[in-house]
Amino acid sequence: MNQANPVLPAPPPVPSQKGTSRMTWIREDSFLEKLWRNPKARYSLGILLVVIAVGIAGPWLAPHDPTQPFYEDLLTGPSAEHMLGTDSIGRDVLSRLLHGARVTLMVAVMAVSITFITGTFIGVTSGFVGGIVDQVLMRIMDILLAIPNIIMAMAIVAILGPSLTNAMIAVGIAGIPKYARLTRGATLSVKSSGYVEASRAVGTSHARILLFQIMPNIMSPLLVYTTLQIGIAILDTAALSFIGLGAQPPTPEWGTMLSEGKEYIHDAWWLATFPGISITIVVFTVNILGDALRDIFDPKSA
Amino acid sequence: MKQFLLQRLGSGLIVLLGISIFSFALIHLIPGDPIRIMLGENATAEQVQALREQLGLNQPLLTQYFQYLSHVVQGDLGTSFKTGRPVLTEIIERFPATVKLAASGMLIAIFIGITMGILAARFKDTLLDFSAMSLATLGVSIPSFWLGILLIMFFTVKLGWFPIAGGTGFMDLVLPAVTLGVLASTVISRLTRAGMVEVLTFDYIRTARAKGLGESAVLFVHAFRNAMIPVVTIVGLQIASLLGGTVIIERVFDWPGLGSLAISAIASRDFPLVQGIILFIGVIFVLINVLVDVLYSVIDPRIEVGKLKEGT
Numbered sequence: 001m002n003q004a005n006p007v008l009p010a011p012p013p014v015p016s017q018k019g020t021s022r023m024t025w026i027r028e029d030s031f032l033e034k035l036w037r038n039p040k041a042r043y044s045l046g047i048l049l050v051v052i053a054v055g056i057a058g059p060w061l062a063p064h065d066p067t068q069p070f071y072e073d074l075l076t077g078p079s080a081e082h083m084l085g086t087d088s089i090g091r092d093v094l095s096r097l098l099h100g101a102r103v104t105l106m107v108a109v110m111a112v113s114i115t116f117i118t119g120t121f122i123g124v125t126s127g128f129v130g131g132i133v134d135q136v137l138m139r140i141m142d143i144l145l146a147i148p149n150i151i152m153a154m155a156i157v158a159i160l161g162p163s164l165t166n167a168m169i170a171v172g173i174a175g176i177p178k179y180a181r182l183t184r185g186a187t188l189s190v191k192s193s194g195y196v197e198a199s200r201a202v203g204t205s206h207a208r209i210l211l212f213q214i215m216p217n218i219m220s221p222l223l224v225y226t227t228l229q230i231g232i233a234i235l236d237t238a239a240l241s242f243i244g245l246g247a248q249p250p251t252p253e254w255g256t257m258l259s260e261g262k263e264y265i266h267d268a269w270w271l272a273t274f275p276g277i278s279i280t281i282v283v284f285t286v287n288i289l290g291d292a293l294r295d296i297f298d299p300k301s302a
Numbered sequence: 303m304k305q306f307l308l309q310r311l312g313s314g315l316i317v318l319l320g321i322s323i324f325s326f327a328l329i330h331l332i333p334g335d336p337i338r339i340m341l342g343e344n345a346t347a348e349q350v351q352a353l354r355e356q357l358g359l360n361q362p363l364l365t366q367y368f369q370y371l372s373h374v375v376q377g378d379l380g381t382s383f384k385t386g387r388p389v390l391t392e393i394i395e396r397f398p399a400t401v402k403l404a405a406s407g408m409l410i411a412i413f414i415g416i417t418m419g420i421l422a423a424r425f426k427d428t429l430l431d432f433s434a435m436s437l438a439t440l441g442v443s444i445p446s447f448w449l450g451i452l453l454i455m456f457f458t459v460k461l462g463w464f465p466i467a468g469g470t471g472f473m474d475l476v477l478p479a480v481t482l483g484v485l486a487s488t489v490i491s492r493l494t495r496a497g498m499v500e501v502l503t504f505d506y507i508r509t510a511r512a513k514g515l516g517e518s519a520v521l522f523v524h525a526f527r528n529a530m531i532p533v534v535t536i537v538g539l540q541i542a543s544l545l546g547g548t549v550i551i552e553r554v555f556d557w558p559g560l561g562s563l564a565i566s567a568i569a570s571r572d573f574p575l576v577q578g579i580i581l582f583i584g585v586i587f588v589l590i591n592v593l594v595d596v597l598y599s600v601i602d603p604r605i606e607v608g609k610l611k612e613g614t
Binding site for chain 1: 324331440451455547
């Protein structure tokens with residue numbers, strides 16, 4: 001048809017053509033596509049998937065029971081039978097490490113859920129409602145921010161009593177003030193944007209603005225904070241366990257394992273080495289993912 | 303300037319009041335009877351009653367709070383339940399060790415952070431920049447206590463350079479201070495780099511280079527001064543997280559500071575001591591913040607006006 005009528009300008013190129021060679025459900029500019037194109041995001045997500053798989057399959061991968069002592073193999077170094085050695089009562093370090101992956105992931109997810117739900121609620125309320133509510137909520141957050149994270153978590157464990165569950169709750173709560181502040185900031189910037197004012201002008205209800213405009217648009221910064229918060233939660237929970245206020249023996253938790261390893265620092269290097277490497281790998285990967293997400297959502301800050 | 307100072311002090315006071323409420327509330331938030339928890343299951347009814355009266359827990363909540371506050375203002379933070387000594391005495395005894403550790407850590411952090419940040423900015427997008435920033439990300443991902451353990455394993459156990467943990471001398475200080483400093487340096491190096499990258503694009507830097515100044519003069523005299531302001535703020539804020547980090551590091555190196563005290567207080571459920579430590583740390587933090595604000599306005603007088611507008 002075009003050739004039949006050379007006077008007409010050429011039709012615009014069909015936009016879908018560029019995308020057809022790719023999987024169709026990934027749009028050119030979609031979030032998944034951007035994730036895939038960012039090497040940092042790609043690799044860190046890949047490693048995280050492996051970690052999650054280990055967390056799920058850990059108990060089946062583990063060669064031994066994580067709490068079973070081998071009395072003839074106390075404090076033996078890495079060997080064919082015990083690939084990462086045994087601890088002071090002869091438990092297999094590799095098995096404890098693999099079981100610990102699940103504990104760490106569960107703790108991180110639960111703690112961050114507490115932070116995310118409560119922090120988002122407080123932050124959005126504060127930013128959206130404004131006025132005296134905002135003032136009061138943010139003053140309270142300022143007060144809580146005056147106490148260092150880990151000390152706050154310790155105080156909460158002091159109230160609830162030392163246990164893994166309580167450490168998880170404590171770390172979750174301790175993360176709220178900072179998270180709420182960031183969420184409030186994001187809410188404020190969306191609230192003052194043109195499209196929100198426009199829809200307010202045409203009479204959209206508060207609830208609709210909140211649900212369909214504010215919430216979807218603060219999700220990208222929130223995703224960045226949440227990702228980074230996962231790393232903080234893992235570190236803080238491990239720290240609480242390390243000082244004896246979190247997971248209690250014989251739970252195979254990485255922080256607790258490090259605390260036990262510290263006792264045998266002169267005789268058994270492997271005890272304090274492998275749990276530390278595990279924590280560092282997981283947290284490092286999460287942080288890289290957080291960085292990548294920030295680059296994707298906010299290219300200016302890169 | 304005076305008005306600015308008063309305003310900062312005012313908001314600091316509000317935060318202090320809030321912290322006092324928080325530390326007061328601590329004992330009331332405990333599920334169950336705190337007295338029973340402190341005394342254990344075997345305590346007699348008389349013992350329970352006596353301690354309840356001693357702590358004033360049998361009075362109305364508001365009366366309790368005002369009593370607590372008036373005691374606190376007079377420097378009376380109560381009596382440690384385990385040792386029977388005044389809480390403030392216990393804290394004051396341990397505080398110098400923590401200050402020594404935190405201050406040395408901060409100095410190391412500032413030195414490493416600023417050096418790395420400036421170098422990374424100067425050699426932006428080179429291998430050096432990439433390595434420095436990757437190290438910074440690694441630094442926020444390593445558990446502080448594990449880094450401490452690694453340092454002990456290598457320098458104390460293997461090389462025998464440092465004494466085995468437990469003392470408070472200079473040689474005992476090196477490893478914990480380095481642990482703290484390395485970790486705290488990460489944020490400083492990132493911010494310094496960001497600030498320097500921006501400043502280095504300015505015209506006056508080109509002018510400075512054009513008139514033949516040496517590279518180090520350009521970097522340190524011309525650029526760094528102007529990139530320093532966000533760094534000063536973060537150094538102030540870092541002190542809080544450093545105090546938090548000290549708690550864990552003290553445990554690793556058996557350093558007899560406030561952190562070790564806090565951990566043992568929580569483990570033995572010595573609530574008056576826990577309350578006192580929380581309050582004390584909160585007060586220190588608020589004081590530091592006010593100081594940083596003042597310092598900030600000294601470095602850059604323009605900030606004062608902007609902050610006042612934002613604050614009201």
